[in-house]
Amino acid sequence: MPSPTSSTRSRTKNPGSQSALRHLNQQRIIDCLRSGPSTQAELARQTGLSTATVSNIVKIMQDEGTVSTEPTTSSGRRALNVRLNGNGIVAVGIDFGRRHLRVVLASLGYHVIAEESVLLPLGHHADEGIAAAVALLDRLLEQSGVQRSALVGAGVGIPGPIDRRTGTVAQGAILPEWVGINILEHLEETLKIPVFVDNDANLGALSEVTWGPHGGICNLMFLKIGSGIGAGLILNGAPYYGSVGVTGEIGHATIHEHGLVCRCGNRGCLETIASTTTMIELLSRGENYPLAPGDIVRNALAKDPATLRVVDDAGLAVGRALGNVANLINPEVIVIGGPLAVLGELLLTPVRRGLIRHAVPVIGESTTLTMSSLGERAEALGAAALVFQHAGIRAP
Missing domain, CATH: 1.10.10.10 (Winged helix-like DNA-binding domain superfamily/Winged helix DNA-binding domain)
Known part of the structure; x- marks a missing residue:
């Protein structure tokens, strides 16, 4: 791969x-x-x-x-x-988000030994995030009784593109404070174990074909809807990285030519319509406190009309973008992950409607659209799977 x-x-x-x-x-x-x-x-x-x-x-x-x-x-x-040895060979999976950090310890048989997620301050710098990851890893090792010598490596997910030529976080990341930083070198100097870095959506795709129910699927797309929107691709049975590693930036596909200006500099990108950040901005008007993705989920499940409308509009826009991608690569399965995955059909229905409307009929009808069963753990689990793959260990 x-x-x-x-x-x-x-x-x-x-x-x-x-x-x-x-x-x-x-x-x-x-x-x-x-x-x-x-x-x-x-x-x-x-x-x-x-x-x-x-x-x-x-x-x-x-x-x-x-x-x-x-x-x-x-x-x-x-x-x-x-x-x-059950815990004789252990992989670390680290998922950095805009506001969160998750660390998992996984054993040789693809079993989670320990995991924990903590909040990070908005706008945190790389040094802060890395220090938090090291502290969390040390705590999990102590709690689980795993020796540091058992660690074969750490996989790390970043919410943004990674330039494979330099190993640096590229422009367009959800963490702008991390752009230009060689996160690989920083982490290896601190953790003292091999480190493998990838985009979080790529790791989400990898988790679906290792930890998830889609093992054996050769053409799969994982779409993460969060503060940003990105896609990971499994094509012909292998992760697809393109020329320099910047792939799956579907969040910057133009949906409305004269829409809002996106952080990438273009107008009307999918992220300006369907990211959780945009949903929060729309739904926080008139509220006494800023909403969080969990509030979107809770209010949508409670059938709040405004929330359902925002989710429906976002889903339709996502489906339109997916239709264009599906026409190009014809995936067998499209998996939607991120904090809104628990909405199930409330989000899948408008996404499916948009996909079918904008895809070639035979592609729209034959593409399986589903929510991730791994929830917010997907990226961290994919990071652990990345370590095992580099160690030559396949999923059972």
Whole structure:
């Protein structure tokens, strides 16, 4: 798969290298051990590898804490039993938002060990966000009893484009205070583990085909509706990053040519119509306090007329933009995520109406439109999956 921004070029392994071959063989052994402990001789038979190769790989995995071994007998002979360590290999998933931070710890079998979300001040700088992430990670490690040595890396989601050439946050991010900062270097210096950075919508797409119910889907689009609007793409079974890594910026598709000026400098972008920021601005008029995305959800579920109208208008605009994208890439599934995902059909209905109206009929009728079942965890879970992929570990 195309690689997101990582700390060193050496992490992108040559498919024919010894390192790549070792990772492939290690994955074969891990796949066998997922069904339960096995002796090294059994692993050799199941994988087709030589007993010497299996022994060497098991020794490396044991040193890394991925597996544990114990003496046993097999057919009357002494043997070595190998089992996966549940928390012996752990990935960190970090999701930075405009106002929030979420950190998850995930084990080898794609199980969440611990997670927590905290609020961040609006307009926070990168140093503040990173310090909060480090403090939250330390707290989760202590609470869960996971050793720092078990961490194989951290995946990090940013609400904005990442320039893969430089590893910096590009112009157009929801966090303008972070633009131009090499978040990868900052985090690796602080965390002292490998870090992989990607756009949060890309990670949302990855989470849907690893943690979510859409494993095996080769053409999927994940649309995150939040303070900004962005899309992650899985095309032909792999994440799509384009030339420099700036893809899926559907929030800046022009919907109304003479509409409001967007933060990107254009007029009438989808974000000026359908982002939660715009919805909050519309619905906060006459209120004594500023609303939050949770208020939109609560009022819509309570059938508040003004909220339902704003949600309907936003959904129709989103559907129009999706129709244009669907005409271009013909995805099998479009998943909508973000804080409004819990609205279900209240949001899906107008989105579907807009999609069908603006897509070629056969595309509109054949595209599955659904809400994310992962809720606001999707991006952090996708970040953890990103780490496992770089470690050569597939979802079960």
